[in-house]
Amino acid sequence: MRKSRKIPKATITRISRYCRQLEFLEFDGYRMVSSEKLAWSCQVNPAQVRKDLGYFGEFGVRGVGYDVRELMREIKKILAVNRDWNMGIVGVGNLGSAILNNQNFPDRGFFFVAAFDNDPQKIGRTVFPGLEIKPIEELATTVINSEVEIGVIATPASQAQRIAELFLEANVNAILNFSPTQIIVHDYCLVENIDFTIKLDVLTYKLKHELNHNGRVQG
Amino acid sequence: MRKSRKIPKATITRISRYCRQLEFLEFDGYRMVSSEKLAWSCQVNPAQVRKDLGYFGEFGVRGVGYDVRELMREIKKILAVNRDWNMGIVGVGNLGSAILNNQNFPDRGFFFVAAFDNDPQKIGRTVFPGLEIKPIEELATTVINSEVEIGVIATPASQAQRIAELFLEANVNAILNFSPTQIIVHDYCLVENIDFTIKLDVLTYKLKHELNHNGRVQG
Numbered sequence: 001m002r003k004s005r006k007i008p009k010a011t012i013t014r015i016s017r018y019c020r021q022l023e024f025l026e027f028d029g030y031r032m033v034s035s036e037k038l039a040w041s042c043q044v045n046p047a048q049v050r051k052d053l054g055y056f057g058e059f060g061v062r063g064v065g066y067d068v069r070e071l072m073r074e075i076k077k078i079l080a081v082n083r084d085w086n087m088g089i090v091g092v093g094n095l096g097s098a099i100l101n102n103q104n105f106p107d108r109g110f111f112f113v114a115a116f117d118n119d120p121q122k123i124g125r126t127v128f129p130g131l132e133i134k135p136i137e138e139l140a141t142t143v144i145n146s147e148v149e150i151g152v153i154a155t156p157a158s159q160a161q162r163i164a165e166l167f168l169e170a171n172v173n174a175i176l177n178f179s180p181t182q183i184i185v186h187d188y189c190l191v192e193n194i195d196f197t198i199k200l201d202v203l204t205y206k207l208k209h210e211l212n213h214n215g216r217v218q219g
Numbered sequence: 220m221r222k223s224r225k226i227p228k229a230t231i232t233r234i235s236r237y238c239r240q241l242e243f244l245e246f247d248g249y250r251m252v253s254s255e256k257l258a259w260s261c262q263v264n265p266a267q268v269r270k271d272l273g274y275f276g277e278f279g280v281r282g283v284g285y286d287v288r289e290l291m292r293e294i295k296k297i298l299a300v301n302r303d304w305n306m307g308i309v310g311v312g313n314l315g316s317a318i319l320n321n322q323n324f325p326d327r328g329f330f331f332v333a334a335f336d337n338d339p340q341k342i343g344r345t346v347f348p349g350l351e352i353k354p355i356e357e358l359a360t361t362v363i364n365s366e367v368e369i370g371v372i373a374t375p376a377s378q379a380q381r382i383a384e385l386f387l388e389a390n391v392n393a394i395l396n397f398s399p400t401q402i403i404v405h406d407y408c409l410v411e412n413i414d415f416t417i418k419l420d421v422l423t424y425k426l427k428h429e430l431n432h433n434g435r436v437q438g
Contacts, residue, residue: 009421010229016420021401024376042401043410079420080427098317099415104399108416150422157243174422176415180323182240182261190425191262192418196318196395197327199411201235201298202228203369203393206409208299 011052015075017042018049022072034065081109088114088143088172090163091154092122092133095178099154101128113146118159136163140170150174157181164191230271234294236261237268241291253284300328307333307362307391309382310373311341311352314397318373320347332365337378355382359389369393376400383410 021041025033039046053059053071056078060066076082087105089096092115099105100112106129115131117123122133134142143151151167153160153175160179167175174190177183180198183191240260244252258265272278272290275297279285295301306324308315311334318324319331325348334350336342341352353361362370370386372379372394379398386394393409396402399417402410 012421012424013417016417016424017401017414019420020399020414020417024400041403043403078424080423081420085419085423094317094320098313101313102415104416105419108419110416110419149426150419174426176418176422180239181243182236184260184262190422190429192422194413194415194418195236195239196321196413197323197329198232198235198239199395199413200304200324200327200329200369201238201300202231203395203409203411204299204304205231205297207368207393210409 007055011055012079014042014044014048014052015056016079018052019072019075019079019081022068022075026068026072030068032065033068033071035060038066084109084111085150086111086113086146086148087150087152087176088112088116088139088146088148088167089152089154090116090136090139090167091156091159091179092117092119092127093154096154097127099152099178100131110150112152114142114148116142136166139163139166143167143170143172148172150176152176152178153183154178164189226274230274231298233261233263233267233271234275235298237271238291238294238298238300241287241294245287245291249287251284252287252290254279257285303328303330304369305330305332305365305367306369306371306395307331307335307358307365307367307386308371308373309335309355309358309386310375310378310398311336311338311346312373315373316346318371318397319350329369331371333361333367335361355385358382358385362386362389362391367391369395371395371397372402373397383408 018038021038035046035049039049059071059074087110089099089112112129112131115127115133116136116139117133118136123135125133127133151172153163155163157179160177160181160183164175164183164185168189173188177191177193180195185191237257240257254265254268258268278290278293306329308318308331331348331350334346334352335355335358336352337355342354344352346352370391372382374382376398379396379400379402383394383402383404387408392407396410396412399414404410
């Protein structure tokens with residue numbers, strides 16, 4: 001892989017979106033796709049698609065386009081989603097339950113193998129996909145035994161930092177954080193945040209500044 | 220406001236995160252904060268904080284820092300979250316229910332005033348916060364009567380495009396899309412996507428390329 005040190009995160013996010021749209025195109029029976037069509041379906045411009053993919057090598061044939069399946073396979077290799085991943089979740093409230101029941105995770109090779117909560121009413125109950133909710137005190141031993149690779153935090157904000165530290169102590173260095181707070185971690189830990197209200201802030205910013213004043217937000 | 224045409228979306232996302240952390244700092248009793256401390260709590264560098272805020276004016280005092288409340292108030296004005304917003308949601312499954320019950324929305328001035336589903340078992344039921352689930356056929360009239368400003372899509376991917384078009388026909392030009400697909404809309408419509416699995420792809424990419432090869436992803 002070329003230039004791994006300079007790849008913008010926005011590129012990684014976009015190639016993940018390209019992969020999603022390639023899945024839909026394959027489902028619709030397409031074997032080849034032009035960068036124009038792929039770009040349109042992802043709401044970016046074709047030059048962006050070519051530039052993003054260009055970080056990783058030469059794909060497609062000029063004037064012909066991309067082989068849908070082959071490009072999908074290459075992107076999955078780049079994203080390291082050409083294999084399955086084990087996940088553990090802490091917090092089995094409304095959001096945690098919705099995450100556990102979300103079919104998009106197993107469809108893409110992300111499998112929950114452990115679930116934790118600190119509510120005595122919930123501990124011991126079985127949740128989809130057949131996991132017994134364990135107390136947080138058992139996190140360290142359970143994530144090792146279940147070979148958890150990605151920790152998912154769906155707790156209130158006040159608990160998130162402590163849970164992140166428990167995951168890290170158990171050598172789970174990648175965290176998907178749904179709680180609406182920033183987790184402070186070392187450089188060698190990876191955290192991706194999914195904060196719904198931050199997306200809403202971006203929307204309302206655009207509603208005010210783009211739709212009223214026609215100023216455009218980049219990217 | 221200056222330079223509205225050139226503000227990167229990443230800046231908007233970060234100032235929203237600054238606002239979150241300022242809320243925590245205020246809760247902890249801080250009245251002033253240095254750009255170093257604010258930056259650390261948001262896991263960015265201080266120059267980034269100063270650059271991001273610099274798009275919108277002069278904040279803080281050199282050598283002293285920012286007034287926590289004042290900066291929060293200014294950011295909320297920039298993000299247009301210094302007022303309440305009405306939202307309507309389509310899809311009251313596991314995820315939709317979790318979204319409706321998520322206290323972070325009303326805490327930040329985002330209120331659900333309408334909920335829709337196409338499941339006859341669900342239509343007519345009352346969900347938190349006291350909304351009667353309506354059939355999708357009533358979306359157009361309901362969003363007008365309830366003054367919905369932001370549409371939230373929590374349906375399966377196959378329904379998302381159609382629901383987006385219904386929102387747009389009813390003059391709801393801002394959409395928060397939780398379905399794992401790209402919505403194709405005109406330039407004058409605003410869509411923010413929250414696709415959980417794309418965040419996971421970014422994590423697995425980093426797990427493979429950063430932690431193994433020590434190549435860093437920017438941004």
